Amino acid sequence: MDISSSRKIRSISYAKYGYLFILPFFVVYAFFQVYPLFNTFYLSTQKSTTETGSVVLENVGLDNFRAILFGEGKSTDDAGNVIYKETRQAGAIKKDFFRVMGNTLILWFGNFIPQIIISLLLAAWFTDAYLKVKGKGFFKIVMYMPNIITAASVAALFVMLFSDSQLGAINSMIHNAGGETVPFVSGKDQSRVLIMIIQTWMWFGNTTIMLMSGIMGINPSLFEAANIDGASPNQQFFLITIPLLKPIMLYTMVTSMIGGLQMFDIPYLYNVGTSQNPFTETIAVFIYNHFHNIKPNYGYSASSSVVLFVITALLGSICFAVNRDKDNTPKAKRGAKALKNKLGGL
Template identity: 55%
Template sequence: MASAAQRRIKSISYAKYGYMFIAPFFLVYCFFQIWPLIQTFILSFQGNGADAGTFVGFDNYATILFGSGEGMGRRAKAMQELFLTSFKNTIILWFGNFIPQILLSLLLAVWFTDSKLHIPGVGFFKVVMYLPNIITAVSVAALFMRFISNSQLSAVNTLLLNAGNDAVSFEASAVWSRGIVMFIQTWLWFGNTMIMMMSGIMGINPSLFEAAAIDGASSGQVLRKVTLPLLRPMVVYTLITSMIGGLQMFDIPYLYHTGAGKINANLRTVAVFVYEQFRAGAKVHQPDYGIAGAASVILFIITAALGILVFRMNRDEDEHRKKQERKALVKEYKKQQKLAKNGGLGA
């Protein structure tokens, strides 16, 4: 028989030490993440300019979505058009960089993980392709401004002028400016996405590929019938994270302009719109904190809704059905246990 001291030692819980170790992270997270989020919701219901700090209900949301908010006057319609244009730019820029990014990353991941190809220097290529991801956005924006921009000193315009052609105003063209930003975003992130796809492919049981090869499946059939279906969780994860980052795109669209303080209208994203409302007071009017907060909350709701939609579209219906059946069985079992217990007490 175990002694009292042994039983007391066995009953000691060390969970509190684990909570002590993770407490600093949660404290920092609450201070720098949770409270700013709460404050953003509070600001979205407050007035702007001279009415800052006063509760105005959903006026800021009405201004952004319908151009009919109280206290904004003629600026309400202009603010609505500016927000909707910013949201359209955000969607265009995100789709324009995500689609080529995921296709290129998936293609490279399949190549680098195919044991039949025996590509030499795979480790070197992976490092080189991942390097852009660790460069700061400011540095990348400065690099491409020197390479291709409105400035006659940019590399492309210098070549055009030396060849006897006129300099091109790349930033004034919606196609050129958006295309350049899409290319920059793809170049920055495809290496990270490629590594994620490679980790997903290497996590697939090799015996499945061997069985497909024995059955005479071609490379395309293996990709469509084996790799992509089993890679779906990783693709969904990449889609969700890319969507969150894409809808919050700020650095490159904000920095890609030659003129000081001039935001390219074709590159104004929702994040840039929010930043402008915080900084607008220096030149035009007092900061519109309420408008900025409402725009942030709307972006949060849209992101959450799209995330839920993506999860529902990509979930395994058979597994979901089995899970619902298990829940129904557990519920029925508990119900029967409760009825038996009540019947025993009544007897």
């Protein structure tokens, strides 16, 4: 009796400190993450009006979602019943919503694909035991550098270089050489391509380092064995490196996807004038613009955020599900073994 009670007290006193130590994180997390998350769900059912100056909220249920997803707004029929039909306002916001979703996907694909190709190539070169690239550390730092520069500076730099008119740095060269100026910042394709390039340039170093650590985590004896068995570098790359890199690749893809869906800074800042370029306006910019307006629409912002949250959660869990399957049935390793067997049999 005595022993058990004293034991109990001792264990409680230790746990208490443990909880105390981790408390700050949970407090901060609740305040800055959980509360805003739930508040977003709440705001997505509200409509904000500013007739008197300060923002007044009104509960509208799922009307915001009806508007942004289906273009249906509330109105009354001849008998005075509330009906939902396509209205100009809801139609316009729906069109905008799908436009910015499209922009987001285009910009994400356009920077993810070149980024992963370049990173994979560089990572393979830098980790190749026989290539012995000199100054690896230097290159790693140089490639990582663009990521250290704040996005605002990068965007400002590119806007200055690529200004649309004949007075911009690049355009003045084109103009002086007798060519027609190119709208790098406001043109549809030009601005998108430029943003893809900026994003790729900023993030390929990060991805390269991630993939390099992934490749270095592969047991070198596999490469050695394959080499002794006479596998060509291409075979090694496609049959050993790539399959064993899949978990890291998936991780990169998930983080890049989440980051890509929330892409904000460069598309928002790679812009001149007071209004947003409609061809590079991403979903995050759209949310921001409706929130920070002279006449804010908290409901549209919040409901778009919720849709974005659902999409991100869905895509994220798909990726993780795929990833987990791979872990449980190590096909990749079997692939490597199969290669080994095959080569060994020769």
